[in-house]
Amino acid sequence: MAMSKNSIENIEPEFRSTFNPLVDEAGFLVNQDDISCQEITGKSLLILRTSKDSKKNIKAAKDIFNIELPGTLQMTTGDADLKCFWISPDEFWVSLNSPQMHQIEQKFFKLPLGVSITDNSAAYGTLEFKGPKTNEFLSRWMSYDLEGALTDGKAVSTTFGQAPVFVYRDKKNVFMMVRHSFSHYVSGLIKDSAKRI
Numbered sequence: 001m002a003m004s005k006n007s008i009e010n011i012e013p014e015f016r017s018t019f020n021p022l023v024d025e026a027g028f029l030v031n032q033d034d035i036s037c038q039e040i041t042g043k044s045l046l047i048l049r050t051s052k053d054s055k056k057n058i059k060a061a062k063d064i065f066n067i068e069l070p071g072t073l074q075m076t077t078g079d080a081d082l083k084c085f086w087i088s089p090d091e092f093w094v095s096l097n098s099p100q101m102h103q104i105e106q107k108f109f110k111l112p113l114g115v116s117i118t119d120n121s122a123a124y125g126t127l128e129f130k131g132p133k134t135n136e137f138l139s140r141w142m143s144y145d146l147e148g149a150l151t152d153g154k155a156v157s158t159t160f161g162q163a164p165v166f167v168y169r170d171k172k173n174v175f176m177m178v179r180h181s182f183s184h185y186v187s188g189l190i191k192d193s194a195k196r197i
Contacts, residue, residue, distance in 0.1 A: 012088040019125050029187055030194040035077040037190055040175070044101040044121040046094040048084075051114025060115045064107045065094060075155045075168055085155045085168065093166075095126070124166075125183055127190075130172040133197055138174065138194050142167075146174065161189045 004160040019039045023029055026153050030037040050057040050069075061069045067078040070086045077083050080100055085093040096104075101121075129138065135146045142166070144150065155168035163182035168175050178186050 013101055015188070017179040019127070019187065022187045027134055029127065029190050032131070034133040035129065035137045035194065037127055037129050037194075040126040040128050042098050043126060044096055044098050044119065045124055045177075046096070046101075047092055047118040047120050048092040049090065049116045049118075050090045051112070052090075053112075053114065056112045057115065060112055061092075063110070064104055064117075065096075067094075070155075073154055075153055075170075077170075083168075083170070086167070087157070093120075097145065120148060123179060124177045127176045127178065127182055127186075131171055131177065134174050137197055139195075140174075141189050150174065161187055 006081050011021075019029070020110065023039060024031065026038075027041075028036060028038045042080070042144070048061070051061070057069060057074050065078055065082060065084065067074050067084050068081065069092060070076040070084055072086055074086045075083050080097055082094065082100060085095070087093055098121075101119075111117065131137075138146055140158070141161045142157060143167075144157060146167075146169075150156065150167065150169045152172065155166065157164065157166050159165065163178065163186050164166040165182075166177040176186075
């Protein structure tokens, strides 16, 4: 049976996390008194590539996301927990709630020349770490100085064991974005470290 154009347009992709089979019923990889690790779901991730015209880039970020572009190794925040991360001078990542994506996707057709947006939502999972032993816990596998260098609002690419990850601190909690292809490896290191805290 052939599908109508209308039914094709209304198909919604379903993203399933590779962390899902590894978490407990409440969604935690680790849930101890002094450290917890839980996957954050319901997020979309967009890659914003900018042009050489900084005025055009600033206007595009404001018109589409209602945000300011962050400075080097920083992040900015917008409405409904939207976050924009500096990745390189011409690349920014935008994390937003999935319902926001539907509200702004029509604006993508109005991008100025040289500015592009790619939906990378299915590539990464985001883990949130809470608790007083977060820095100690993560430092076992991460070479980046979380205690001294990862201040609130800072975002960096680093490694966790041998897996490339992207980490940021927001409201004292640490968030780690992990490619789904590394989720089982990273989860194994996290669960192993939890036994030693």
